[in-house]
Amino acid sequence: MQTILTAAQMRQADEHTISQRSISSLTLMEEASRAFAEAFVHCEPDRKISIHIFAGQGNNGGDGLAIARLLKAEGYPQVQVSIAAFTGGESPDFSENLIRLRQAGIEPVWIKDQSADFSEPATVVIDAIFGSGLNRPLSGGYAWLAGRINAMSARVYAVDIPSGLSAEQPFAGAYTCIRAQQTFTFQRPKRSFFMPESAHAQIGFTVLDIGLDESFIEAQPTDMYLLEATDIKALLKPRLPFTHKGTYGHALLIAGSPATMGAALLAASGCLNAGAGLTTLAIPEQGLTALNAALPEVMAMTDHSLFEAGQLERFAAIAAGPGMGTDAKAVSKIDSLLETGRPLLLDADALNILAEKHWVERLAPGSVLTPHMKEFDRLFGVSDSWSQRLDRAKEAAVRYGLHIVLKNQYTFIVGGQGHIFVNPTGDPAMAQGGMGDVLTGILTAFLAQGYPTAEACKIGCYVHGSAGSTLAKDQFVVSASAVAARIPLELKSLL
Structure with missing residues (x-):
């Protein structure tokens, strides 16, 4: 039986694992991104597909940049990265992965307003804009970008959680979100994934083990458990x-x-x-x-x-x-x-x-x-x-x-x-x-x-x-x- 935790508790599990294993948060991000890339390769084995990764400037965006680099190394030559930069600054791990991305020969496009042009089609989109920390509906440029992505004919994969879906409980009504074909989520499904409103944001999800301390996760207080x-x-x-x-x-x-x-x-x-x-x-x-x-x-x-x-x-x-x-x-x-x-x-x-x-x-x-x-x-x-x-x-x-x-x-x-x-x-x-x-x-x-x-x-x-x-x-x-x-x-x- 698995404990189903809140987003805050999962962040504590991240921090505990980093401390216990004496690794950096950047190393844990690399492991999560590698797990995503491996699952993606299994679902999309054709190396000729074009991939467009949309990343935010936080840690979910950092995952997206690392995934772009790893997929290129896996033999996918057509990997394009766009960074949604409507508000806020960069997380440290995002900044480091941006350096690594450029060293791998991928120069991202920055989206700072709603005049960006997505005329170049893509077979697959990877959504890495917002992670599980999102606590309010998408608005402004992010809502506009979600609409543009949803209008594409591409297959959409979400990193950890579709952008616009709350981790604890889905927003009411027809909330604005990026609609994913499949979400590759890390270590545990989000609580909201089990609620019918999440169908607006994703068709299905797969849980990826990224090496977090299971004994710590299972010891956390919760009211929700997943039967096995x-x-x-x-x-x-x-x-x-x-x-x-x-x-x-x-x-x-x-x-x-x-x-x-x-x-x-x-x-x-x-x-x-x-x-x-x-x-x-x-x-x-x-x-x-x-x-x-x-x-x-x-x-x-x-x-x-x-x-x-x-x-x-x-x-x-x-x-x-x-x-x-x-x-x-x-x-x-x-x-x-x-x-x-x-x-x-x-x-x-x-x-x-x-x-x-x-x-x-x-x-x-x-x-x-x-x-x-x-x-x-x-x-x-x-x-x-x-x-x-x-x-x-x-x-x-x-x-x-x-x-x-x-x-x-x-x-x-x-x-x-x-x-x-x-x-x-x-x-x-x-x-x-x-x-x-x-x-x-x-x-x-x-x-x-x-x-x-x-x-x-x-x-x-x-x-x-x-x-x-x-x-x-x-x-x-x-x-x-x-x-x-x-x-x-x-x-x-x-x-």
């Missing part, structure tokens, strides 16, 4: 000899309505494939034929018997919501579940009922909510940004003792201690209906198997996304049913 495969492997328990279906828990899913049985079946499939020993689906009687035909391994409970005395005590984990509707009957079910005082997993329609009735305070501590953005905003108020949404999720998780699985490209798992765990798995190919229903089933299966709530959320989100990512290697789109069927293979590969 090793974390999930450490949490998963192998199936031992002489265990049986009773060992792995009995899960109850309350889902579906006569018109929306698909959601119930997808949730049950997720639960079944994630390893619950027994899965029971509480559905309207009209859905029994569909269930028996599609998932004969799953048991059924009809609505009228759901709350008979002692029925719910049989289950190790209870989830509700997918496809159940929001009519009076569905509201009554959620009301009755909340009356039990048991921790619940609530998704979809159950979340909408919770929001409409203002019943969040009735949730038992240890409950899990799995909202997408709109469901979350109905529950906890409309947020102006994902950063604000995460703050509200932390506040709610701590206040009510909940686990909130806030779904998106990078799903945020927010626990009752106020920690945010970022799930890195998943793929845009999964952008189809039913994925959340499958995730509900998967999470319920791990809860039924006795995993602590925090562990169940981490494992469930990771393998759900991993299954989709695996399938997306060979498919343009991935269905929720295919993801559910893939789960046992993902778990086996992790073990």
